[in-house]
Amino acid sequence: MERAVVWLKESLVYRLMRSCRTIWENSLTRRMLMGLGAVVSHSRTARWLSRYFHRRFRPKQIYACRLLRSLHASLLPFRLKAADVIRESLVWRMASGSRFLRMLSRRLIPASVFFVFIDELGRSFFGASLFGVWDEVYLLACVAFLVISGIMGRAGMPVTSTPLDIPLFFLIAVSFYLYLNHSPYPHVGFEGMRGTVQFIFWYYVFSRYLDSDRKANRMTCGLIWAGGILGIHGILQYIAGVETPSNWVDAAEGTRAIRVFSVVGSPNILGSLMVLFIPIALAWSLRERTNRYRRVFCLVMLAAMGICLILTLSRGAWLGMAVALLVFCLAWNPGWLAAALPAGAVVLLIPSVYSRISYLLSPRYIMSSLTGGRLLRYKTGWEMFMANFWTGVGQGHFGGAVAMNHRDLFPNTFYMDSYWLKTAVEMGMAGLIAWFIVLSALFVWSVRAIRTTLDPDRRLVIIGGFAGMMGILVHNLFENVFEVPYMVVYFWMVAAIVFYQYDRGQFRVIKRYNLPL
Secondary structure, eight states: OHHHHHHHHTSHHHHHHHHHHHHHHTOHHHHHHHHHHHHHHTSHHHHHHHHHTTOOOOGGGOHHHHHHHHHHHHTHHHHHHHHHHHHHSHHHHHHTTOHHHHHHHHHTTGGGGGHHHHHHHHHHHHOHHHHTTHHHHHHHHHHHHHHHHHHHSSSOSOOOOOTTHHHHHHHHHHHHHHHHHSOSSHHHHHHHHHHHHHHHHHHHHHHHHOOSHHHHHHHHHHHHHHHHHHHHHHHHHHHHTOOOOGGGSOGGGOOOOOOOOTTTTOHHHHHHHHHHHHHHHHHHHHOTTSOHHHHHHHHHHHHHHHHHHHHTTOHHHHHHHHHHHHHHHHHHOGGGHHHHHHHHHHHHTSHHHHHHHHHHTSHHHHHHHHHHSHHHHHHHHHHHHHHTTTTOSOTTSSSSHHHHTTTTTOTTOOOOSOHHHHHHHHHHHHHHHHHHHHHHHHHHHHHHHHHHOOOHHHHHHHHHHHHHHHHHHHHTTTSOGGGSHHHHHHHHHHHHHHHHHHHHHHHHHHHHHTOOO
């Protein structure tokens, strides 16, 4: 081991990196940036921002939480009667002591970490017509499990409140209002509304289910497992030379590189999954509580996901990953940017990566995109948004999977390749404002969670989840990421994990310093 360390220190790469570090530490640029940082950190704006992002979440001061608590107390007699009825039922007596029920109670909701495999493989083997309603059935089963658990529990269902509860409810209300009043085709509008509302309910399921570190750790590790399996499968696809459909690469690009897609069926969505999972795996590998074997496991999964992300050749996912890593470094250790930037430059030296990036910046891409690509679609979408500014053309009526499934009604529709522009066209400014409130709450409270959580392990998980979510939001600018059901489920699952860690970290801070609630 010592000889390996000596050999490493004498290598050309190590000496080059050490020289670069010495040059940077003594450079004028670094001194200027340090001086600018000192000026900004002592400014009045910085002090105001510091106070703003150090506010804690106080559920007891929220009117909605107090209303839920009073409702919970008034329903106590009903809960007790319902619990007696369930205990006396034949089904409960038969199932209460069974091994299957115990396994179901432990695995039903955590199994959602493998949502992508269940959804894609189920539709492949059984067909969309036979397997298409499984996600609705699964969601109802999870809700029923939480309700029955609350009724049968000794203390009843606890009243839980998170910073996203009210903003998400407002988004649901706006979506329902637009469906009732601005849907030229009600059955299409209902499908479009369902695509927004149904998967938001998963956040409420996850945030109410996560009430212990064991559950949170199990779901976090499950996400790493899912991402690692997808990454390894994608690498195996590349080694096997799986054929890439010609429409996945622009004909003007002049290359036929292999783009991996694993079981997902889309390299762009596979890349988006990697963007969400990689920061979480990185955070888990850096935790102090992670033992040696789990750290090695996380690093192996992390490497597989990183290689798979490159092999997807998804430029939108690469940009999302760059944003995610930037957020992770700024939140955890800004000094890592000095290593992240050269690493990104090394990735650009890969021929397929360089070809994709250089083509994006070429006049050929602009001409091709203006005649039948993204830029033409964005221009068309923007014109439709301005023509239907406040309420849009109707949910599900343009730019997404629902509209594509009704080509008989919308013969001129196409995939918008930008979820936020698609939302603007379908829901207008009303929908954009509702989404802006949700994303603003997500951003502000995630930053507050990072700034106020003292436990470094919990803070790392919060940073990893927050970085992944920011990468997905950026990727949504160039892809309809939220059109894919399991992408929305995973996104809100990570959000629930982030706010669970924040809630527990905040509780420990309050308990330690006896701060008033």
